[in-house]
Amino acid sequence: MKILIITDCHHLLPEEAEKLADLEYDVCFFLGDISGKYIDMLLMYLDKDKVYGILGNHDEFGVLEARxxxxIHCKLIEINGTSFLGFEGSNRYKRGEFPMFTQKEARKLLMKCPKADILLSHDSPYKLYSDGKDLAHCGxxxxxxxxxxxxxxxxxxxxxxxxxxxxLKNETNVICVYRASIIDTETKDITFIF
Known part of the structure; x- marks a missing residue:
């Protein structure tokens, strides 16, 4: 299965979005931190029936539903025999009405969710990329x-x-995407788009 992942497009040029027009993919997931203006631009080049999403820590609630x-936050979906679970937001590092959770809140929510073949999240596993001191990016x-x-x-x-x-030791493949890439779940190849 080919999965198009788009995330963290804090700035997006029209010529970047145009690169999506002729791509072959089975499903597309937005993993957050994409403003409504940029979502609208991306949707011009995507098959809207194949697009799902979760929110990032900079997103406004309702930005996906409005489009x-x-x-799929805390929801299990199945596509072509593969199950996906979404989990939005990040560790709470500032005040405000954005998708962020304390570590305890995140644990309560996510541990109620069912098993999935693929976990899609805005944030990463804890301390995978840092020592945990940067609260915004500790996972x-x-x-x-x-x-x-x-x-x-x-x-x-x-x-x-x-x-x-x-x-990881348990053989889970953790893939961090910045902006847009296609992941082939069979070969585990990653193709950078922009």
Whole structure:
């Protein structure tokens, strides 16, 4: 299966969005931190019936639903025999009405969710990319716990503003996408788009 992931497009040029026009993919997921203006631009080049999403820590609630994009936060969906679970937001590091959780809140929510083949999240597993001192980018303990308990094949996330692929001890492939890439779940190849 080919999964188009788009995330953290804090700035987007029309010529970047145009690169999506002729891509072949089975499903597209927005993993957050994409403003409504940029979502509208992206949708001009995507098959809207294949688009799902979750919110990032900079997103306004309702931005997906206003565009008829299913928000799969804490929801399990199945596409071509593969199950996906979404988890939005990040560790709470500031005040405000944005999708952010304390570590405890995230654990309560995510550990009630069912097992999925692929966990899609805005934030990363806890301390995967840092020592945890940067509260905005330390990751969520709940994601680490979910991976340990359910051993999904993939955890695909954004938020860290890097492109990275790591295989954990339990063989879960953790892929961080910055902006837009296609992930082939069979070959585990990643194709950078912009």
């Amino acid at each position: 008829n994009i299913p928000n 969520l303990k709940a994601i680490s716990k979910y991976i340990k308990k359910y051993k999904p094949i993939f955890n695909i996330h954004g938020h860290q503003h890097i492109n990275s692929k790591k295989t």
